[in-house]
Amino acid sequence: MAAELDHAGRPVVVVTGLGMLTSLGQGVAENWRRLTAGESGIRRISRFPVTGLRTTIAATVDYLPLAAPSSAALSQVMADLAAQEAIVAAGLPVDDFPGPLLLALAPVEMEWPQRQAIAAACGTGPVTYADLLRTAGSGTFTRYYERFLFGSVAEALADRFGTKGSPIGTSTACASGATALQLGLEAIRRGETGAALCIGTDGSVNPEALIRFSLLSALSTRNDPPAAAARPFSKDRDGFVMAEGAAALVLESLAHAQARGAEILGVLEGCGERADSFHRTRSSPDGKPIIACMAEAIADAGLSPDDIGYINAHGTGTPENDKMEWLGVSAVFGARGSSLPISSNKSMIGHTLSAAGAIEAAFTVLTLREGLLPPTINYETPDPALPVDCVPNIARPLRVTHALSNSFGFGGQNVSLVFGAVPA
Amino acid sequence: MARERDALITGIGLVSCLGEGTDAHRRALQQFTPVVDAASFAPFPLHPLAPLEFDRQIPKRGDQRQMEPWQRIGTYAAGLALESAGIKGDAALLSRTEMIVAAGGGERDPAVDEAILSALPSAPDPDAFLNERLMGELRPTLFLAQLSNLLAGNISIVHGVVGSSRTFMGEESAGADAVRIACARIAAGQGDLFLIGGSNNAQRPEILLHYQMGRMLWQRPYAPVWARQADGGGMVLGSLGCFLVIESRAHAEARGATVLAAIAAIGTDRCRRQPGDAAANAARQLEAMRGLLDISAAAVISGASGATLTTAEERAFLDGIGVPLRAAATALGHSMEPSFPAAVALAAIAVADGRLFPPLEPAEAPMDAPLRQALVTGWGHWRGEALALVTEA
Numbered sequence: 001m002a003a004e005l006d007h008a009g010r011p012v013v014v015v016t017g018l019g020m021l022t023s024l025g026q027g028v029a030e031n032w033r034r035l036t037a038g039e040s041g042i043r044r045i046s047r048f049p050v051t052g053l054r055t056t057i058a059a060t061v062d063y064l065p066l067a068a069p070s071s072a073a074l075s076q077v078m079a080d081l082a083a084q085e086a087i088v089a090a091g092l093p094v095d096d097f098p099g100p101l102l103l104a105l106a107p108v109e110m111e112w113p114q115r116q117a118i119a120a121a122c123g124t125g126p127v128t129y130a131d132l133l134r135t136a137g138s139g140t141f142t143r144y145y146e147r148f149l150f151g152s153v154a155e156a157l158a159d160r161f162g163t164k165g166s167p168i169g170t171s172t173a174c175a176s177g178a179t180a181l182q183l184g185l186e187a188i189r190r191g192e193t194g195a196a197l198c199i200g201t202d203g204s205v206n207p208e209a210l211i212r213f214s215l216l217s218a219l220s221t222r223n224d225p226p227a228a229a230a231r232p233f234s235k236d237r238d239g240f241v242m243a244e245g246a247a248a249l250v251l252e253s254l255a256h257a258q259a260r261g262a263e264i265l266g267v268l269e270g271c272g273e274r275a276d277s278f279h280r281t282r283s284s285p286d287g288k289p290i291i292a293c294m295a296e297a298i299a300d301a302g303l304s305p306d307d308i309g310y311i312n313a314h315g316t317g318t319p320e321n322d323k324m325e326w327l328g329v330s331a332v333f334g335a336r337g338s339s340l341p342i343s344s345n346k347s348m349i350g351h352t353l354s355a356a357g358a359i360e361a362a363f364t365v366l367t368l369r370e371g372l373l374p375p376t377i378n379y380e381t382p383d384p385a386l387p388v389d390c391v392p393n394i395a396r397p398l399r400v401t402h403a404l405s406n407s408f409g410f411g412g413q414n415v416s417l418v419f420g421a422v423p424a
Numbered sequence: 425m426a427r428e429r430d431a432l433i434t435g436i437g438l439v440s441c442l443g444e445g446t447d448a449h450r451r452a453l454q455q456f457t458p459v460v461d462a463a464s465f466a467p468f469p470l471h472p473l474a475p476l477e478f479d480r481q482i483p484k485r486g487d488q489r490q491m492e493p494w495q496r497i498g499t500y501a502a503g504l505a506l507e508s509a510g511i512k513g514d515a516a517l518l519s520r521t522e523m524i525v526a527a528g529g530g531e532r533d534p535a536v537d538e539a540i541l542s543a544l545p546s547a548p549d550p551d552a553f554l555n556e557r558l559m560g561e562l563r564p565t566l567f568l569a570q571l572s573n574l575l576a577g578n579i580s581i582v583h584g585v586v587g588s589s590r591t592f593m594g595e596e597s598a599g600a601d602a603v604r605i606a607c608a609r610i611a612a613g614q615g616d617l618f619l620i621g622g623s624n625n626a627q628r629p630e631i632l633l634h635y636q637m638g639r640m641l642w643q644r645p646y647a648p649v650w651a652r653q654a655d656g657g658g659m660v661l662g663s664l665g666c667f668l669v670i671e672s673r674a675h676a677e678a679r680g681a682t683v684l685a686a687i688a689a690i691g692t693d694r695c696r697r698q699p700g701d702a703a704a705n706a707a708r709q710l711e712a713m714r715g716l717l718d719i720s721a722a723a724v725i726s727g728a729s730g731a732t733l734t735t736a737e738e739r740a741f742l743d744g745i746g747v748p749l750r751a752a753a754t755a756l757g758h759s760m761e762p763s764f765p766a767a768v769a770l771a772a773i774a775v776a777d778g779r780l781f782p783p784l785e786p787a788e789a790p791m792d793a794p795l796r797q798a799l800v801t802g803w804g805h806w807r808g809e810a811l812a813l814v815t816e817a
Contacts, residue, residue: 145638411577
């Protein structure tokens with residue numbers, strides 16, 4: 001590869017390791033194979049009874065045994081496995097990673113089984129928080145205290161992989177994974193480190209989390225068959241499907257990677273971010289923050305919109321998101337918007353929430369590398385208001401040089417990343 | 425580092441048991457009397473938030489209703505910080521103000537939890553019962569009032585801060601890393617104007633429950649941080665919101681901002697907390713800023729939580745530096761995520777005044793010499809060690 005510095009005189013940042021697991025399975029190869037075959041990981045929830053719930057499906061990760069199940073525990077195990085795969089692939093030592101950990105994860109919280117265990121220890125009869133407080137300090141529940149510290153997952157991973165400095169746990173709702181990559185990119189550009197371990201993980205499918213999204217009317221209720229529920233860009237889309245998974249990306253400065261002879265998988269060329277002040281769960285109707293976010297990412301990469309050949313959409317399949325994302329794309333790309341391929345991984349793996357930005361970034365790197373665009377499945381009823389080329393239903397071979405990956409979240413969070421193929 | 429890329433504190437928004445704003449804190453610390461609520465959650469004393477007129481920073485009642493108290497406290501403090509920096513309502517500046525919020529979250533509806541926990545054991549089908557009650561009784565807006573990143577979201581909505589928005593999670597370390605990243609980005613030219621901070625609502629049973637599971641709480645009548653150690657130590661939590669506006673020198677000078685102090689150096693790290701590990705991290709951090717440190721005109725504002733072993737190790741380390749020290753949590757309570765920003769705020773106020781406030785307890789020495797610098801420690805009660813050097817600008 002050419003210069004070690006980019007168009008703005010900053011270190012070029014490359015991807016040298018990928019690791020991933022989702023409802024489609026464990027490992028990058030398996031995920032890519034199934035994703036590009038248009039397979040769905042969405043299924044009926046078996047983790048807990050779904051009696052009385054409006055939504056009874058999710059793209060869960062059910063194949064990992066956990067000694068003490070909780071969302072935090074599952075998030076940690078998935079992040080651990082993804083990071084291990086990425087670090088090994090990068091050819092770096094698994095216990096002495098030469099840079100910081102940037103971890104995207106859902107807010108950590110105690111769940112009902114633990115709350116019930118403390119309540120049970122209070123004795124019989126009605127239970128108040130005063131009772132719980134009296135009982136909690138017996139020493140029996142110290143493990144809950146550590147497990148449900150917000151910093152517990154990042155600390156455990158930092159310890160395990162020997163990352164350097166204070167690990168950062170970040171939550172920017174459904175943009176979290178992209179935020180972790182952005183933090184890593186910025187740290188390398190500052191010259192603070194030659195490498196960064198960026199992870200997004202989310203194992204949030206539990207009753208209360210599902211019900212919360214359900215009460216916000218954000219989830220698809222098209223429960224049968226589960227694989228048909230996530231319908232990004234379709235006229236009959238009715239919400240997203242909760243999902244679990246994790247991805248890890250090893251970022252390095254080009255100089256750092258070349259010095260150790262590492263294989264380069266892709267280039268993280270730019271990022272853009274803009275917060276939205278319109279509403280807690282909705283985008284500004286004019287789309288300005290989304291437009292500015294995408295435009296800034298492209299400019300940060302030293303490119304113009306014409307250079308972008310593919311968009312890995314946020315594409316949740318909610319009526320609102322897809323409409324606003326198209327508004328943004330059509331504003332940034334103009335007349336070219338309708339012919340620019342834009343597909344949604346979420347049609348197959350669901351919405352992996354805090355992990356989505358990282359998982360979809362990893363898929364974007366693979367898309368550029370393999371010359372194959374993953375499809376948007378379940379695209380049967382086009383929405384005339386969204387004249388997109390969503391790579392309907394079947395993967396499409398296409399060599400692309402630069403791709404955009406969008407992540408938008410509740411709380412006005414918008415982050416876009418630009419990835420580039422490795423120059424031949 | 426180029427002088428124009430120095431990180432300066434140009435705004436402070438602080439609300440705590442001592443009141444709101446820098447002047448209220450300055451006054452309260454000159455004649456310190458602890459503000460403690462010993463009754464509401466006995467036997468756990470805590471520092472309650474001073475009464476605030478939330479309308480003053482969050483004018484729309486509709487916005488207030490969308491927030492739980494921790495978000496209201498934080499949004500209020502953020503407004504104060506913007507006001508103090510003279511940028512409140514300045515859409516052009518706010519559109520490129522970079523925000524880093526250190527957040528916990530998860531305030532619950534205790535009445536719903538209690539009702540469900542009481543009825544679950546006798547429900548014929550406990551799982552179905554739980555689903556049904558949660559579907560029926562959780563307020564849809566409660567979720568948004570619990571989400572960690574919705575403090576930042578509310579600050580965007582209420583105050584129009586939209587340059588960028590990142591939320592860090594991880595107790596005390598989240599607050600310290602928010603300060604560190606803001607300073608690093610300023611030094612590297614990755615931004616000129618930052619709003620960083622967080623909030624904590626200690627007056628919640630579920631918050632106390634968490635730390636009580638770890639047996640981290642002080643359960644006797646209120647005592648200051650260092651005095652607690654003879655009786656086993658423990659944390660007294662405090663409700664608090666603190667935001668700082670941190671700005672490059674070039675940017676602050678160009679807009680004629682009033683500068684309170686500079687953050688001349690900052691380090692954060694982690695360790696497994698074997699005995700001596702945390703002190704070794706702190707010693708490395710101190711060594712890295714030794715060239716900037718003037719021991720004769722410095723004091724320490726400690727973020728010590730009061731938790732036993734960590735506080736003892738920190739005290740031994742600080743005694744080795746040999747400058748007067750003050751434990752912020754004695755006055756403010758321990759506030760987790762915003763505890764480090766709040767300690768930096770107290771340091772900035774003292775440095776701006778040129779003198780340290782009087783001792784908060786007998787274990788702290790008076791300081792008569794002029795104050796030009798303050799070291800700020802942020803050792804998490806469980807993990808994470810931070811050290812900053814706040815100096816005259």
